[in-house]
Amino acid sequence: xxxxxxxxxxxxxxxxxxxxxxxxxxxxxxxxxxxxxxxxxxxxxxxxxxxxxxxxxxxxxxxxxxxxxxxxxxxxxxxxxxxxxxxxxxxxxxxxxxxxxxxxxxxxxxxxxxxxxxxxxxxxxxxxxxxxxxxxxxxxxxxxxxxxxxxxxxxxxxxxxxxxxxxxxxxxxxxxxxxxxxxxxxxxxxxxxxxxxxxxxxxxxxxxxxxxxxxxxxxxxxxxxxxxxxxxxxxxxxxxxxxxxxxxxxxxxxxxxxxxxxxxxxxxxxxxxxxxxxxxxxxxxxxxxxxxxxxxxxxxxxxxxxxxxxxxxxxxxxxxxxxxxxxxxxxxxxxxxxxxxxxxxxxxxxxxxxxxxxxxxxxxxxxxxxxxxxxxxxxxxxxx
Ligand code: FEO
Numbered sequence: 001x002x003x004x005x006x007x008x009x010x011x012x013x014x015x016x017x018x019x020x021x022x023x024x025x026x027x028x029x030x031x032x033x034x035x036x037x038x039x040x041x042x043x044x045x046x047x048x049x050x051x052x053x054x055x056x057x058x059x060x061x062x063x064x065x066x067x068x069x070x071x072x073x074x075x076x077x078x079x080x081x082x083x084x085x086x087x088x089x090x091x092x093x094x095x096x097x098x099x100x101x102x103x104x105x106x107x108x109x110x111x112x113x114x115x116x117x118x119x120x121x122x123x124x125x126x127x128x129x130x131x132x133x134x135x136x137x138x139x140x141x142x143x144x145x146x147x148x149x150x151x152x153x154x155x156x157x158x159x160x161x162x163x164x165x166x167x168x169x170x171x172x173x174x175x176x177x178x179x180x181x182x183x184x185x186x187x188x189x190x191x192x193x194x195x196x197x198x199x200x201x202x203x204x205x206x207x208x209x210x211x212x213x214x215x216x217x218x219x220x221x222x223x224x225x226x227x228x229x230x231x232x233x234x235x236x237x238x239x240x241x242x243x244x245x246x247x248x249x250x251x252x253x254x255x256x257x258x259x260x261x262x263x264x265x266x267x268x269x270x271x272x273x274x275x276x277x278x279x280x281x282x283x284x285x286x287x288x289x290x291x292x293x294x295x296x297x298x299x300x301x302x303x304x305x306x307x308x309x310x311x312x313x314x315x316x317x318x319x320x321x322x323x324x325x326x327x328x329x330x331x332x333x334x335x336x337x338x339x340x341x342x343x344x345x346x347x348x349x350x351x352x353x354x355x356x357x358x359x360x361x362x363x364x365x366x367x368x369x370x371x372x373x374x375x376x377x378x379x380x381x382x383x384x
Contacts, residue, residue, distance in 0.1 A: 003210070003218060004156050006038045006133075010059035012052040013170035020080075020168060024187050024284050028169040028180075032056075032080055033214050035160065036063050037153070040131025041070040044095075045151075045160055046214060047084035056084060057091060068092050071120075071128070073135070074099035075162040076148050077106040081214055086111050089118075096120055098128060100139060102147035122149065124202075138202045140164070142195040144188050150199065157209040163188060164199065165226055166215030177217065178229065183288040184215070185233050190291065190321035196234035200227070236324045238294035242272030243382060246286055247299035247331075248279055248308035253366045254333045257375060258299045260367065261331070264379035278310040287317050290326075295382055299331035299361075300340040307343045315347045322351075329357040329378055335365045357381050 001009035011033035020026045032048035034056060042064070048056045060069075072088060072095050075081070085107065089095060097104075097119045104121060108114045122128070124139040133155045140148045144163045151160045166188075167181035189196060211219040211226065219226055232239050243265055249255035255277070262273040274293065276286040290296050300311040307315070328348065332340035341360050348354055359378040363371045 007156055008036045008063045010034045010036055010063055012048050012055050013172055025282050026168050028173040031171045031215055035212055037130055037133055039133045042067060043071040043073055043130055044069045045073045046075055046081045047088055049080045050083035053084040053087045069095050071096050071098050074103055077103045078145055098122060100147050100149050106147055140199045142192040143199050152206050157207050159208045159211045161211050161213045163214055165211045166213040171217055183284055186288050186291045187284050193234040193236055239292045242293040243270055243295040244274045244276055244289045244293050245297040246276040246278055246314060248311040250301050254299050254301050256367055257331050257363055261375050261379060268379055268383040270383055278314050290318055295327040297329045298344050302334035302338050302340040307340050319350055324352040327355045331361040333363040338362055
């Protein structure tokens with residue numbers, strides 16, 4: 001695939017993967033992107049997942065013809081991108097590897113070699129001339145691993161952004177970028193908002209016309225749209241007005257309360273209510289929604305004197321991703337000793353800037369007139 005006159009896509013689509021990183025469902029597969037810049041010097045940018053070495057080397061050969069690459073630039077050492085470095089170097093042994101110092105340390109760990117005789121170590125803002133193209137490298141530690149670099153091509157005005165601006169899904173899938181990019185962002189780098197902000201500051205003044213990530217489509221139009229979403233996501237700001245009601249229910253009574261609250265919120269004019277069934281829905285979608293909207297209602301049955309396991313898992317995911325800046329309310333259910341609300345609140349102790357609403361709803365086994373009144377009061381407080 002031709003991206004510009006002399007920049008080519010040589011990545012692959014993985015249609016068979018069901019769980020990316022063994023935890024994120026990928027109903028539309030995954031793309032492992034790789035690029036080639038054909039200049040006076042030829043640079044290959046990243047390799048692909050271990051299962052696609054033959055296909056990738058074939059794609060590469062079609063672009064290279066009889067030429068051989070001068071550089072292999074490694075932006076990120078996670079194996080979905082680095083697994084074919086050794087196979088590549090066997091085929092093109094004269095290539096010089098270009099990457100960060102910590103990346104070469106990881107190469108030693110993964111492959112038992114640092115390619116000592118054929119490497120260039122780059123630091124923040126180092127440049128590499130290919131002829132008409134010059135690449136400037138920016139270190140981007142923890143976006144998503146510590147060794148990550150991104151690069152900017154001054155001629156094509158292309159940002160090669162490593163994992164950032166990526167998404168789940170193959171390139172042959174025709175789907176909205178934002179939803180799967182958001183789920184990917186909060187799953188993969190949600191914890192590292194500060195580090196993503198630092199990267200955004202470094203690239204803020206570049207004239208970026210195209211973003212070539214390691215996953216997902218090449219972004220060409222309205223670059224500011226994507227940059228702005230990354231500013232919102234990395235600062236943990238509210239992206240959309242609305243309420244998420246995340247519930248864990250055993251016999252349906254806590255679920256009934258969640259649905260009743262959603263109805264009351266819509267009646268009061270709430271623009272969007274998301275009901276997240278934590279025991280049945282894709283947990284990574286539930287996490288994404290919690291970071292998207294401004295108010296989160298947590299509804300759990302009391303279990304073993306604490307919280308139902310799916311709710312505990314959900315809260316663990318939020319806390320370890322630095323969940324913050326949100327309004328929180330609780331619904332607890334308990335047939336003899338309801339205590340889920342207190343346990344949920346204590347799990348959120350480490351989160352910054354949470355505003356806890358005054359109304360906590362308590363259900364004793366099933367909804368009754370009293371709990372309906374409490375739900376009404378909570379709906380009024382949320383919509384106030
Ligand atoms: Fe796509 Fe962090 O690897």
